[in-house]
Amino acid sequence: MSEHNAIDDLSHHRKFKRRPMQVTDAQELAVSYAATGLTEHIRLQESDGRVLAADMIAPHPFPAFARSGMDGYAIRSADTSRCELGETVWLKVVDEIPCGYVSSIPIESGTASRIMTGAQVPEGADAVVMLEATEIRHEGSETMVGIKRPLAPGKNITPMGFELQEGDLILRKGTKIGPGEISVLATFGLHQVEVYRKPVVGIFSTGTELLDIESPLEPGKIRNSNTYMLASQIREAGGVPVIMEAIPDRIELAKQRVEEALAEYDLVVTTGGVSVGDYDIMGELVTSGSMEMLFNKVTMRPGSVTTAAVKDGKLLFALSGNPGACYVGFLLFVRPAIRKMLGMEQFYLKEWTAELGADYAKVNNFTRFVRGRLEVQGGKLIATPALLDESSVMITIKDSDCLIVIPPELKGAAKGQAVQVLVLPGAWT
Structure with missing residues (x-):
């Protein structure tokens, strides 16, 4: 030789x-x-689908100011205490506060300011009464608002920092950026992000x-x-x-x-x-x-x-x-x-437990990863193997949304048996 x-x-x-x-x-x-x-730094508007390479920290509280939760009147809650006796309390309207406007007139006992949803609550106010729970009357050049029910302090006000305080973690390194992530980053003015x-x-x-x-x-x-x-x-x-x-x-x-x-x-x-x-x-x-x-x-x-x-x-x-x-x-x-x-934390396919939707008779000394379809029947997750699952078969790839895991010790698997399934990317999310 x-x-x-x-x-x-x-x-x-x-x-x-x-x-x-x-x-x-x-x-x-x-x-x-x-x-x-x-890693690289890119503009926020180009970051959809990318993965954060650094923790994102809140540069300021959010909301950055106490804001009204609805259209109504900003008041001092203590002024409504007499309403518990069935009395209507009348308060003098001293200002009107649309969104984006900061009132320079503080609320004192006996006064109120008309306020819109999302607007900054004026100094001195600790509650907002909804518009529908008020009535209006005019006394000469003055407008008076009537309130019939007592309000607790903080009612209908979202306090400063209600969602996040300055220095809080917004998004963790390794997070994939999507619409929700872009929204919160834009809210904080983080117009550039470090991504992998x-x-x-x-x-x-x-x-x-x-x-x-x-x-x-x-x-x-x-x-x-x-x-x-x-x-x-x-x-x-x-x-x-x-x-x-x-x-x-x-x-x-x-x-x-x-x-x-x-x-x-x-x-x-x-x-x-x-x-x-x-x-x-x-x-x-x-x-x-x-x-x-x-x-x-x-x-x-x-x-x-x-x-x-x-x-x-x-x-x-x-x-x-x-x-x-x-x-x-x-x-x-x-x-x-x-x-x-890419710095992601979850490397592998999601693994769920499902009930086998049809017998699978093939036996092998190795674990089989069988293409299949998932569906919910009667509150149960059912995984049905593809009819054609040979290694050389490509047509059923497009019809599958999971891989059914059949370990060798099962010697095949019977319909109704509990099996592990790997959920394919983009499926059931």
């Missing part, structure tokens, strides 16, 4: 001798290598069988759909995808392209080339000694050949070329890494 053939046989043997790692262990290992990214820079993710597909999506079909060829699916998943996770030209089945070229991508981008994801076939170049690349392999087999179906490696502190994820396995592999491993790089 030639030296060249002996090396080929050894490499082939290594590929078939993969040692599987438990899913949770593989997740934790991969995420441990994901470094929280750099979006990680830039390079995407490769491998395989000479791949066609561009604009190309007509050819015998034995398939269109490069995984790349575009991954790009969409990366955007949802918070990253910036960069689609690169597919790599043909040549190990040296693949090594060069991947190393160039790792030098340029924050993270690299490939799809295809991780099985045990003669042309599965990513499986060869991560064991070639040019990078540190973290794992190349995981106790899961689909996607047991999901592979991860690290070079110069940057992660490479090599996912299966089968659409279903590629999709699941991204959700379980790549998405958590991106979310950690």
